[in-house]
Amino acid sequence: MSIPTSSSRATTIELDSREGSDEPFSDDLIRRRIKEYKWFVHTNFGNGIVARSDSWPDQPEDSWHAGASKFDFIVRRNLPDLQGKRILEIGCNAGVISIHMARLGAAEVVGVDCDRGWSKWKEQAEFVKAALEWRCKATYNVRYVECDMGDLPSLDLGEFDAVIALNCLYYVDETTMARVTRHAAAVAPLFLVQSNVGDHPGLRHRTNVAFLQKLLESNGFPRVTVDQPWDKPRRGFLPRRYTRPVILGHRG
Numbered sequence: 001m002s003i004p005t006s007s008s009r010a011t012t013i014e015l016d017s018r019e020g021s022d023e024p025f026s027d028d029l030i031r032r033r034i035k036e037y038k039w040f041v042h043t044n045f046g047n048g049i050v051a052r053s054d055s056w057p058d059q060p061e062d063s064w065h066a067g068a069s070k071f072d073f074i075v076r077r078n079l080p081d082l083q084g085k086r087i088l089e090i091g092c093n094a095g096v097i098s099i100h101m102a103r104l105g106a107a108e109v110v111g112v113d114c115d116r117g118w119s120k121w122k123e124q125a126e127f128v129k130a131a132l133e134w135r136c137k138a139t140y141n142v143r144y145v146e147c148d149m150g151d152l153p154s155l156d157l158g159e160f161d162a163v164i165a166l167n168c169l170y171y172v173d174e175t176t177m178a179r180v181t182r183h184a185a186a187v188a189p190l191f192l193v194q195s196n197v198g199d200h201p202g203l204r205h206r207t208n209v210a211f212l213q214k215l216l217e218s219n220g221f222p223r224v225t226v227d228q229p230w231d232k233p234r235r236g237f238l239p240r241r242y243t244r245p246v247i248l249g250h251r252g
């Protein structure tokens, strides 16, 4: 596996809150910076400071449908042990899951998103990373790249052990979905795509398991498996299947 040299490979803990600013991190600074962004998932900065989700204010902190707890429920068990692995995360948003993977031992995570999808996402993700590195006195080898996922083939990000696209691939059209999938097959032996059979009636079939299965099969992943467990039991309701199953494309 070729690993390109990353200029962002952190060797020291950055104490500055952002480039060009000499105000060091503090709880007060983190609280102020949180207000500069909108938040997709609740984001825990430690010491009782949590950026609450604007997209989904009622989501439980340990939701199986969002953030690091979603990763732990449905994604982690479908990836190889992350120790030493190189992972590409498409549609990484503010980087909560990218950082989580680095904390679980990934050697490098490259997160890709685009401003058109989430305004100021890269600045926000760099803030989350720097604030958590300061809080945890750690460094995370995570770097972020501004790129429409459809343009990924034009970048040389090297090879990966896995590419993941959680609740995002279906935002682009079918032709672009196929291009992204072929690119994933060119750079990694495993492509994990999260579907969404509950929301997004407007996106219709593109979010569906059957469509995504066929997409992966026809674009470089001859073996495709699906993981759709039961959802968390809810009192008074019949058991039901998890509405965000993952589809796994295996190259070999």
Ligand SMILES: C[S@@+](CC[C@H](N)C(=O)[O-])C[C@H]1O[C@@H](n2cnc3c(N)ncnc32)[C@H](O)[C@@H]1O
Residues within 6 Å of the ligand: 040, 041, 066, 067, 090, 091, 092, 093, 094, 112, 113, 114, 116, 117, 118, 121, 147, 148, 149, 150, 165, 166, 167, 168, 171, 172
């Ligand atoms: C519903 S959010 C999911 C975020 C994260 N993957 C998760 O599961 O928590 C969709 C993300 O996909 C990103 N996105 C949408 N269209 C994109 C595109 N064409 N290229 C790259 N990212 C895109 C959005 O900016 C947003 O961050």
